[in-house]
Amino acid sequence: xxxxxxxxxxxxxxxxxxxxxxxxxxxxxxxxxxxxxxxxxxxxxxxxxxxxxxxxxxxxxxxxxxxxxxxxxxxxxxxxxxxxxxxxxxxxxxxxxxxxxxxxxxxxxxxxxxxxxxxxxxxxxxxxxxxxxxxxxxxxxxxxxxxxxxxxxxxxxxxxxxxxxxxxxxxxxxxxxxxxxxxxxxxxxxxxxxxxxxxxxxxxxxxxxxxxxxxxxxxxxxxxxxxxxxxxxxxxxxxxxxxxxxxxxxxxxxxxxxxxxxxxxxxxxxxxxxxxxxxxxxxxxxxxxxxxxxxxxxxxxxxxxxxxxxxxxxxxxxxxxxxxxxxxxxxxxxxxxxxxxxxxxxxxxxxxxxxxxxxxxxxxxxxxxxxxxxxxxxxxxxxxxxxxxxxxxxxxxxxxxxxxxxxxxxxxxxxxxxxxxxxxxxxxxxxxxxxxxxxxxxxxxxxxxxxxxxxxxxxxxxxxxxxxxxxxxxxxxxxxxxxxxxxxxxxxxxxxxxxxxxxxxxxxxxxxxxxxxxxxxxxxxxxxxxxxxxxxxxxxxxxxxxxxxxxxxxxxxxxxxxxxxxxxxxxxxxxxxxxxxxxxxxxxxxxxxxxxxxxxxxxxxxxxxxxxxxxxxxxxxxxxx
Ligand SMILES: [Zn+2]
Numbered sequence: 276x277x278x279x280x281x282x283x284x285x286x287x288x289x290x291x292x293x294x295x296x297x298x299x300x301x302x303x304x305x306x307x308x309x310x311x312x313x314x315x316x317x318x319x320x321x322x323x324x325x326x327x328x329x330x331x332x333x334x335x336x337x338x339x340x341x342x343x344x345x346x347x348x349x350x351x352x353x354x355x356x357x358x359x360x361x362x363x364x365x366x367x368x369x370x371x372x373x374x375x376x377x378x379x380x381x382x383x384x385x386x387x388x389x390x391x392x393x394x395x396x397x398x399x400x401x402x403x404x405x406x407x408x409x410x411x412x413x414x415x416x417x418x419x420x421x422x423x424x425x426x427x428x429x430x431x432x433x434x435x436x437x438x439x440x441x442x443x444x445x446x447x448x449x450x451x452x453x454x455x456x457x458x459x460x461x462x463x464x465x466x467x468x469x470x471x472x473x474x475x476x477x478x479x480x481x482x483x484x485x486x487x488x489x490x491x492x493x494x495x496x497x498x499x500x501x502x503x504x505x506x507x508x509x510x511x512x513x514x515x516x517x518x519x520x521x522x523x524x525x526x527x528x529x530x531x532x533x534x535x536x537x538x539x540x541x542x543x544x545x546x547x548x549x550x551x552x553x554x555x556x557x558x559x560x561x562x563x564x565x566x567x568x569x570x571x572x573x574x575x576x577x578x579x580x581x582x583x584x585x586x587x588x589x590x591x592x593x594x595x596x597x598x599x600x601x602x603x604x605x606x607x608x609x610x611x612x613x614x615x616x617x618x619x620x621x622x623x624x625x626x627x628x629x630x631x632x633x634x635x636x637x638x639x640x641x642x643x644x645x646x647x648x649x650x651x652x653x654x655x656x657x658x659x660x661x662x663x664x665x666x667x668x669x670x671x672x673x674x675x676x677x678x679x680x681x682x683x684x685x686x687x688x689x690x691x692x693x694x695x696x697x698x699x700x701x702x703x704x705x706x707x708x709x710x711x712x713x714x715x716x717x718x719x720x721x722x723x724x725x726x727x728x729x730x731x732x733x734x735x736x737x738x739x740x741x742x743x744x745x746x747x748x749x750x751x752x753x754x755x756x757x758x759x760x761x762x763x764x765x766x767x768x769x770x771x772x773x774x775x776x777x778x779x780x781x782x783x784x785x786x787x788x789x790x791x792x793x794x795x796x797x798x799x800x801x802x803x804x805x806x807x808x809x810x811x812x813x814x815x816x817x818x819x820x821x822x823x824x825x826x827x828x829x830x831x832x833x834x835x836x837x838x839x840x841x842x843x844x845x846x847x848x849x850x851x852x853x854x855x856x857x858x859x860x861x862x863x864x865x866x867x868x869x870x871x872x873x874x875x876x877x878x879x880x881x882x883x884x885x886x887x888x889x890x891x892x893x894x895x896x897x898x899x900x
């Protein structure tokens with residue numbers, strides 16, 4: 276009897292204390308784990324659910340008129356265990372309304388009257404729509420509650436003016452539009468917060484469910500449309516020779532010039548009906564975006580992205596004649612797809628294509644990129660690689676960018692550093708990374724610089740928010756890579772991707788997956804890097820000779836568990852580098868002893884972090900007296 280009680284207690288206790296150190300967890304996240312929508316081993320819980328919809332969208336545009344009109348039908352399915360009384364709709368384009376709350380100043384050219392709803396229907400019945408005031412979301416009480424596992428049909432008619440100033444979307448020139456966030460959509464309703472009612476205020480990005488889309492875009496003849504997903508009717512929209520070129524590009528290793536500005540101007544590219552309707556389909560994606568132009572050059576090629584099945588993905592570029600750097604864009608895109616599919620993250624590019632459009636945004640969308648033109652070709656490639664690497668985080672992985680942008684920009688920025696090393700060598704890639712991603716944080720002693728990365732993104736603005744999303748988070752992932760070694764790191768990353776793609780993982784799901792897939796308790800590292808007010812500042816405290824060489828005591832002033840190279844110069848003028856992974860901080864985050872095994876006499880040594888830049892390098896050196 277006693278023995279049995281003891282056994283039960285022991286098993287129970289060991290489950291609760293799976294890891295020596297527990298990570299801080301907000302109460303709503305704890306509730307999700309208690310409800311088993313998330314599982315402590317890092318997998319989706321047995322009660323995991325997410326909602327989704329089918330979107331059927333038609334829009335029309337006829338530049339230089341900036342009016343876009345749209346109609347859509349949404350079939351929204353409630354997979355939650357709750358009855359839904361209100362639907363929350365996202366109206367992101369209201370960010371252009373004068374009264375919208377924004378984190379940045381905008382010019383008068385950015386302002387429009389937002390998105391205007393002309394008709395709203397529930398289950399086919401027209402209902403009054405009360406136009407909001409600059410909010411990018413609106414809640415609507417349903418006539419009939421939406422029960423668990425039930426669906427509802429909603430339809431909208433709307434119009435809006437494309438803004439003159441082009442950012443993530445807008446008029447690139449008077450005859451070239453980039454359209455994104457252009458349709459009313461149902462906001463995310465999830466197991467953590469219920470409805471996502473956060474305003475889009477420009478600085479913080481997006482959080483979307485996975486939906487199936489069919490959409491059609493009607494434009495005047497001689498306009499080409501590029502969009503997320505597969506073009507269903509190239510034979511109806513393009514004249515035969517051009518449809519043939521496009522088809523050929525899907526299997527060709529060469530870059531094919533599908534259409535030039537001259538060919539478009541001579542009426543030879545598109546079908547010559549007054550209005551041409553381009554039809555698209557994209558399943559299980561978090562959003563769709565599109566571009567249209569009557570003079571952009573159109574190039575295309577393709578590349579095998581799956582080494583096992585040999586599946587190819589299409590890479591297309593659309594650009595104005597002045598953007599000379601875009602002449603290489605299909606090659607850059609093919610390289611990015613090939614490298615990322617085979618190296619980091621190292622899982623095959625999950626979609627059928629990508630299209631890179633010359634605009635101003637340097638912004639990612641599912642299967643679309645909107646990039647500015649650069650003077651330096653290396654920089655053009657660098658930026659497009661970053662945007663294409665976003666394919667995995669946030670899109671394939673369904674990240675809540677508003678709250679946990681460090682799982683989106685952080686991963687992408689880590690991969691960006693790795694592909695840059697392959698492209699331009701370690702020295703140049705490290706220089707770029709330090710300059711763009713690290714220096715602005717580590718050389719800034721401000722109070723917001725060292726806020727814990729786990730701080731919800733929507734609770735931060737400005738530089739502190741940027742540091743946490745990009746450089747600090749990326750360094751953390753690269754530090755884990757250094758800690759685990761490439762093989763185990765990739766195993767953990769791939770396990771995380773395979774468990775959570777097409778879902779909505781939280782940081783705790785990611786940390787738990789890295790623990791279970793590595794078979795190690797890494798909470799000491801996650802707590803250090805993602806939950807603490809740390810930074811990087813290491814110092815040499817003491818160097819003493821030992822039986823086997825030297826013992827170097829390194830003091831960790833900043834507290835972050837950074838890897839470091841101890842670079843030793845011997846009396847004979849030779850130097851040797853002793854690399855230390857973050858493991859040296861696993862038992863004591865403030866102090867570590869490093870043994871330098873050598874028979875030679877050390878004259879001096881220095882701690883070098885490379886991209887793990889040190890806030891104060893004055894205390895990194897030691898010299899024999
Ligand atoms: Zn990014």
